[in-house]
Amino acid sequence: MTPFRRDPFTDLFYEMARFQEQFERMFGIGNLLRQTAAGVVPLANVWQDDNHVYVEMDLPGIQLDKLDITVKEGNVLTVQGEREPTNSDGAVWHRQERLVGPFTRVLTLPVLVDPDKVEASLEQGVLRLKLSKSEAAKPRKITVRAG
Amino acid sequence: MAENQELQRDDIRTESARGVTLSPRVDILETDDEMRLVAELPGVKSEDVDIRFENGELTIHGRRTPSHQGLQRTHWEYDVTNYFRSFRVNERIAADKIHAELKNGLLTVHLPKTESARPRRIAVKG
Numbered sequence: 168m169t170p171f172r173r174d175p176f177t178d179l180f181y182e183m184a185r186f187q188e189q190f191e192r193m194f195g196i197g198n199l200l201r202q203t204a205a206g207v208v209p210l211a212n213v214w215q216d217d218n219h220v221y222v223e224m225d226l227p228g229i230q231l232d233k234l235d236i237t238v239k240e241g242n243v244l245t246v247q248g249e250r251e252p253t254n255s256d257g258a259v260w261h262r263q264e265r266l267v268g269p270f271t272r273v274l275t276l277p278v279l280v281d282p283d284k285v286e287a288s289l290e291q292g293v294l295r296l297k298l299s300k301s302e303a304a305k306p307r308k309i310t311v312r313a314g
Numbered sequence: 315m316a317e318n319q320e321l322q323r324d325d326i327r328t329e330s331a332r333g334v335t336l337s338p339r340v341d342i343l344e345t346d347d348e349m350r351l352v353a354e355l356p357g358v359k360s361e362d363v364d365i366r367f368e369n370g371e372l373t374i375h376g377r378r379t380p381s382h383q384g385l386q387r388t389h390w391e392y393d394v395t396n397y398f399r400s401f402r403v404n405e406r407i408a409a410d411k412i413h414a415e416l417k418n419g420l421l422t423v424h425l426p427k428t429e430s431a432r433p434r435r436i437a438v439k440g
Binding site for chain 1: 339340341342343344345349350352354355356357358359381382385386387388389390391392416418419420
């Protein structure tokens with residue numbers, strides 16, 4: 168059993184809601200969308216240029232070699248992995264918010280990509296994928312001949 | 315002096331006009347020697363993390379630079395420019411010994427307890 172201590176009256180780490188409010192006021196409340204960090208399924212952002220599709224996903228604390236990344240049917244990207252718990256050797260927990268356990272994210276890409284040309288990197292806890300668009304999906308310049 | 319502060323505030327406001335502030339998920343652990351806080355700050359470089367400990371208040375602020383600027387956004391699920399969270403620490407902490415490391419998007423802050431706050435085994439003379 169994990170030792171867990173949570174007593175509202177002796178909480179050693181009391182969250183400063185007042186500070187949060189101040190910060191939000193300072194940064195302009197109109198532009199602020201306060202939200203909790205992503206849930207069990209990691210969120211993804213997708214960009215593209217003429218030849219590539221770029222995917223980014225926040226996966227803090229995860230090693231790249233522990234991830235399973237596949238592309239099926241030309242545009243179905245799947246990222247699977249597992250979130251490891253924080254090392255707590257002999258320590259007492261006060262708060263555990265970080266998610267633990269396996270996750271799967273399936274994403275349908277906007278265009279067909281080449282499943283053999285996927286570049287992946289994981290830096291600062293952010294997974295970045297660079298996928299090459301299949302030839303048919305690349306934009307073509309049409310030459311117009313005067314008739 | 316007050317005016318300077320106002321200027322600074324305006325700068326921040328303009329810079330993060332399209333930004334979103336996120337409350338990072340944290341784990342907090344305690345050992346005999348220290349309080350340890352682990353926060354998820356994906357995409358933040360160590361030079362963009364600001365940790366303050368003042369009057370028993372621990373404040374963490376991380377700034378994230380948007381990636382792939384100039385490319386066509388196709389599908390958008392999240393936007394982050396700032397991570398911010400603050401705690402009051404009701405334990406005697408040796409403020410000058412606080413240290414932190416950032417690895418794989420995880421920030422670990424070590425808050426060592428003062429000598430007097432550490433548990434002691436009392437020897438009983440017989």
